[in-house]
Amino acid sequence: MLALPETKTLLTRFEGGVLHITFNRPESRNSMSPEMLADIEAVFAAVAGNRSVRAVTIRGAGGHFCSGADLKSMLAGGMKPPAPGEPDGIANMNRCFGTMLRKVQNAPQVVIAICEGAVLGGGFGLACVSDITFAHVDAKFGMPETTRGLPPAQIAPFVVERIGLTQARRLALTGAQFRGAEALALGLVHEAFSSEDELQTKLAEAIKKVLHCAPEANAVTKAILLQAGKMDMDLVLDDAAAQFAACARGPEAPEGITAFVQKRPPQWANPV
Numbered sequence: 001m002l003a004l005p006e007t008k009t010l011l012t013r014f015e016g017g018v019l020h021i022t023f024n025r026p027e028s029r030n031s032m033s034p035e036m037l038a039d040i041e042a043v044f045a046a047v048a049g050n051r052s053v054r055a056v057t058i059r060g061a062g063g064h065f066c067s068g069a070d071l072k073s074m075l076a077g078g079m080k081p082p083a084p085g086e087p088d089g090i091a092n093m094n095r096c097f098g099t100m101l102r103k104v105q106n107a108p109q110v111v112i113a114i115c116e117g118a119v120l121g122g123g124f125g126l127a128c129v130s131d132i133t134f135a136h137v138d139a140k141f142g143m144p145e146t147t148r149g150l151p152p153a154q155i156a157p158f159v160v161e162r163i164g165l166t167q168a169r170r171l172a173l174t175g176a177q178f179r180g181a182e183a184l185a186l187g188l189v190h191e192a193f194s195s196e197d198e199l200q201t202k203l204a205e206a207i208k209k210v211l212h213c214a215p216e217a218n219a220v221t222k223a224i225l226l227q228a229g230k231m232d233m234d235l236v237l238d239d240a241a242a243q244f245a246a247c248a249r250g251p252e253a254p255e256g257i258t259a260f261v262q263k264r265p266p267q268w269a270n271p272v
Helices: 034-047 070-077 087-107 123-127 144-148 156-163 164-173 180-186 194-211 215-227 233-249 252-262
Strands: 010-015 018-023 054-059 109-114 118-120 132-136 140-141 177-179 192-193
Touching: 010 034, 010 118, 018 034, 018 156, 018 164, 054 194, 109 123, 118 123, 123 132, 123 140, 123 192, 132 164, 132 180, 132 194, 140 180, 156 164, 177 180, 180 192, 192 194, 215 252
Parallel strands: 018 054, 054 109, 109 132, 118 140, 132 192
Antiparallel strands: 010 018, 140 177
16 A cells, blocks of 8 residues: 555545645645645655656646745745844745755656646746646646746746746746647647546556556656756766666566567556
């Protein structure tokens, strides 16, 4: 059985090798409170070493993915600067967004985001760090932080990685909002859908493909991909060669190669 932490802001369901996470603050369009940030981190930490979890889907309750930070909770915490020697509560809370986004981005599982309704601020960032992102054609994307007198401080680097500096500058410096079709054109999302039936068909096909890949090989591959452009290329390739050798000597490669030769699905293709 999969042991998950208790959460107050998330609904979770584990089925067929896939952990389904639903943000459950519909009254605020699933805005991210400090508690929700902590819940997301806790769940991803709990499954990080569990290869029975092959994919993680994230979706929002009530027709919205995530409308960004819970600004009301930030205001309620007070906006005064910290006293000398005291930690800066606002800076710490903002930094928690980046920590959460890195936790999701670096998850060894395939992370699939389903974007509907509001996909703003931190929700925009989550769309950027997911491995596969689906968007409803009418979903509303944007980084409205600058229209609130704030910078998109924690999500900006992830947006640049996803869609490039030129487009990130245009969107961040205008607070522009746009629909799912443009998100698809920008490369922010991978597929668009217009109905629940269409989504479920596309989601099932994506999950089927993920399950055909060996879980440890996928985890190693994702780690290699995320190193690209962040380390000296020779170091990346040296590390990748070592990881390749480890996988070749592990349990998955002999099974995968044998299954290929025997023209049958590998054992991991049908998780319970």
